[in-house]
Amino acid sequence: MRTGFIFLFLLILSVVSGSFIKTVNNIEDFKENNPGVTLIEMDFEDQEQFVISRSYSLGVRQTGDSVVANGSNKRKWSIPQNVTTTLSYPSSGGNGAFLTYILINCEQSSNLGRAYVTSGGVGQHFIQIIVEAQVTNYFNYAAFFYGIK
């Protein structure tokens, strides 16, 4: 609201005073000095969203392991969504490295969501994970699969 008023000030002042930018500290002073001017409040839209950073993990790092696969994606929507992301290693199916540890760093605007393993796992050579986030305006993730080749 305050931002709307300030913008309106600048707009009015540029017309009234003929200068392009002039700041005013107090709306009441402005009204007093400009009794004939009608103030119309402007609409505003906040762009900032609450950022929740959440990390899902599974297993523990082991000697000799390394990142055998990674992946990331960023999506956003103007209306909050319930989103489901499926992550598979190896992406082409079959068997990959012996998996030790999985880390998935997520960013979303709500604190609603969960992740679960739907097949395979650490200690195996493949895994499928489903990550859900509810009522969120965006969903960013970066996933790291550690294993021993």
Ligand SMILES: *[C@@H]1O[C@H](CO)[C@@H](O)[C@H](O)[C@H]1NC(C)=O
């Ligand atoms: C999205 O998730 C929320 C919270 O779990 C739920 O209340 C809502 O019904 C879901 N919306 C849809 C379209 O599934």
Ligand SMILES: *[C@@H]1O[C@H](CO)[C@@H](O)[C@H](O)[C@H]1NC(C)=O
């Ligand atoms: C995934 O690994 C590639 C190199 O293989 C790297 O360029 C990329 O930045 C990595 N992605 C993330 C999210 O770390």
